Amino acid sequence: MKCNVGGIDRGARIALGLALVALAFFGNQPWAYLGAIPLVTGLAGFCPLYPIF
Numbered sequence: 244m245k246c247n248v249g250g251i252d253r254g255a256r257i258a259l260g261l262a263l264v265a266l267a268f269f270g271n272q273p274w275a276y277l278g279a280i281p282l283v284t285g286l287a288g289f290c291p292l293y294p295i296f
Contacts, residue, residue, distance in 0.1 A: 246288040256285030 248256065263278020284290045 244287070244289045247293045248284065248288050248290050253285045253288060256281040260285060 260278045260280070260282025263275045264282060266272050267275035267278065
């Protein structure tokens with residue numbers, strides 16, 4: 244997989260993902276587990292939707 248997520252975008256994805264996962268753990272909000280998606284794409288540096296759009 245070729246890296247297609249830039250530096251600022253990557254940092255924002257990781258920060259948002261961590262915040263949402265923390266909200267899921269501490270705020271008891273089950274929908275916040277969706278924060279795992281931006282977290283994983285930020286850590287991997289690859290977003291599968293970017294090539295489509």
